[in-house]
Amino acid sequence: MDNKKNISMAVIRRLPKYQRYLGYLTEKGVERISSKELGENMGFTASQIRQDLNNFGDFGQQGYGYNVKDLYRELSSILGMDRNYKVVIIGAGNIGQALANYTRFEKLNFHLCGIFDVNPKIIGLKIRDVEIKDIDEMVGFFKDNPIDIGIIFTTSASAQKVSDILVNNQVKAILNFAPIDLNVPADIIVQNVHLSDSLLTLSCLLNQNS
Amino acid sequence: MDNKKNISMAVIRRLPKYQRYLGYLTEKGVERISSKELGENMGFTASQIRQDLNNFGDFGQQGYGYNVKDLYRELSSILGMDRNYKVVIIGAGNIGQALANYTRFEKLNFHLCGIFDVNPKIIGLKIRDVEIKDIDEMVGFFKDNPIDIGIIFTTSASAQKVSDILVNNQVKAILNFAPIDLNVPADIIVQNVHLSDSLLTLSCLLNQNS
DNA sequence: TAGATTGTTAATCGATTAACAATC
DNA sequence: TAGATTGTTAATCGATTAACAATC
Numbered sequence: 001m002d003n004k005k006n007i008s009m010a011v012i013r014r015l016p017k018y019q020r021y022l023g024y025l026t027e028k029g030v031e032r033i034s035s036k037e038l039g040e041n042m043g044f045t046a047s048q049i050r051q052d053l054n055n056f057g058d059f060g061q062q063g064y065g066y067n068v069k070d071l072y073r074e075l076s077s078i079l080g081m082d083r084n085y086k087v088v089i090i091g092a093g094n095i096g097q098a099l100a101n102y103t104r105f106e107k108l109n110f111h112l113c114g115i116f117d118v119n120p121k122i123i124g125l126k127i128r129d130v131e132i133k134d135i136d137e138m139v140g141f142f143k144d145n146p147i148d149i150g151i152i153f154t155t156s157a158s159a160q161k162v163s164d165i166l167v168n169n170q171v172k173a174i175l176n177f178a179p180i181d182l183n184v185p186a187d188i189i190v191q192n193v194h195l196s197d198s199l200l201t202l203s204c205l206l207n208q209n210s
Numbered sequence: 211m212d213n214k215k216n217i218s219m220a221v222i223r224r225l226p227k228y229q230r231y232l233g234y235l236t237e238k239g240v241e242r243i244s245s246k247e248l249g250e251n252m253g254f255t256a257s258q259i260r261q262d263l264n265n266f267g268d269f270g271q272q273g274y275g276y277n278v279k280d281l282y283r284e285l286s287s288i289l290g291m292d293r294n295y296k297v298v299i300i301g302a303g304n305i306g307q308a309l310a311n312y313t314r315f316e317k318l319n320f321h322l323c324g325i326f327d328v329n330p331k332i333i334g335l336k337i338r339d340v341e342i343k344d345i346d347e348m349v350g351f352f353k354d355n356p357i358d359i360g361i362i363f364t365t366s367a368s369a370q371k372v373s374d375i376l377v378n379n380q381v382k383a384i385l386n387f388a389p390i391d392l393n394v395p396a397d398i399i400v401q402n403v404h405l406s407d408s409l410l411t412l413s414c415l416l417n418q419n420s
Numbered sequence: 421t422a423g424a425t426t427g428t429t430a431a432t433c434g435a436t437t438a439a440c441a442a443t444c
Numbered sequence: 445t446a447g448a449t450t451g452t453t454a455a456t457c458g459a460t461t462a463a464c465a466a467t468c
Contacts, residue, residue: 102305
């Protein structure tokens with residue numbers, strides 16, 4: 001099955017926000033909501049919400065709106081939250097270790113299966129029952145442990161090399177925290193989180209404002 | 211001076227990437243580069259690069275292109291990198307502490323002046339010479355220490371409250387890692403880094419692909 | 421001067437918003 | 445049935461790309 005309507009990234013990026021808010025409404029016990037009300041609460045137009053959702057199906061009902069619990073479930077499913085993903089982290093410095101410890105992680109069905117680093121001082125340490133292994137053991141590890149997602153916290157210098165190893169070992173998606181643009185085949189999914197870019201954007205806006 | 215051409219976020223988000231690449235070229239000793247070449251190397255169109263840069267000035271020269279070192283300096287200045295920013299971190303959990311330790315931080319002229327948390331177990335600890343203080347001391351602290359940027363790593367539940375305190379104490383910009391949308395006056399700059407949204411986007415794309 | 425490449429205007433493309441017939 | 449609100453088509457807005465005169 002190929003649900004390829006070629007949905008734009010702009011739409012996909014809004015889905016987690018919808019899902020989160022619908023989750024909040026579910027907890028509050030709200031039963032139904034219209035696109036108008038949802039839009040007002042979330043700061044979107046009703047039109048945009050209807051357009052966005054209709055990329056994935058007809059979840060609403062004329063004259064009624066959307067059933068909160070159902071829509072929440074649908075969104076969770078679209079976001080792949082009823083699946084389970086196997087994850088490795090490469091680079092266990094400050095931020096790598098912090099994210100390895102991130103408990104919200106497991107709640108989103110991301111199962112941490114391996115941590116790799118080059119630093120002999122930390123190899124062997126355990127984070128949440130997962131041992132930090134030497135990066136040289138990575139290829140061997142992948143033989144026995146098929147992995148869905150690799151999260152890169154290495155230096156920029158190593159990131160491309162690590163990315164190549166991931167790609168060559170059937171990893172399908174990469175979350176990249178190293179401040180470079182990775183070169184990967186077209187069928188590999190990459191999301192970048194460039195912290196220093198966010199800081200610089202902020203500093204740029206501050207600078208503009210004065 | 212009001213350099214308000216109302217430059218779009220799409221443009222501003224590309225500036226750190228330009229600056230980073232120009233820095234790399236400077237190090238490599240490259241002296242000049244055309245928008246065409248730059249575009250090919252970075253995966254943008256030459257047209258877009260010229261449009262983007264011309265929002266800020268005429269940095270190029272017909273028939274020659276751009277002087278790498280000069281453009282690098284200009285971009286650094288536009289990004290506010292020749293200024294110094296005073297920063298506080300609120301929420302010193304895993305990720306908050308990791309970022310407090312982040313050395314790249316200082317390189318970008320972000321000077322960490324304070325860390326605050328509610329957890330009595332970690333209050334008093336020092337991270338890079340900065341003591342973690344009780345969040346209740348925050349208002350008093352701001353009296354003597356004017357701060358430019360607040361970075362929020364608290365839970366979603368506390369984030370809005372913290373944001374309000376920042377805003378009421380002349381903090382001008384907020385980097386928000388809590389997965390909620392903050393409510394702030396129009397003149398306050400907010401950048402969101404929603405890690406779980408990035409993870410969900412990735413998982414959504416993986417899900418779409420199969 | 422001739423060639424190269426800019427800055428900028430015009431054309432295109434895509435995303436958002438508005439409008440409205442369909443229908444619960 | 446009448447009112448509400450959807451799904452969807454059409455209009456608008458903004459961002460990207462193409463084109464080209466200006467000029468180094």
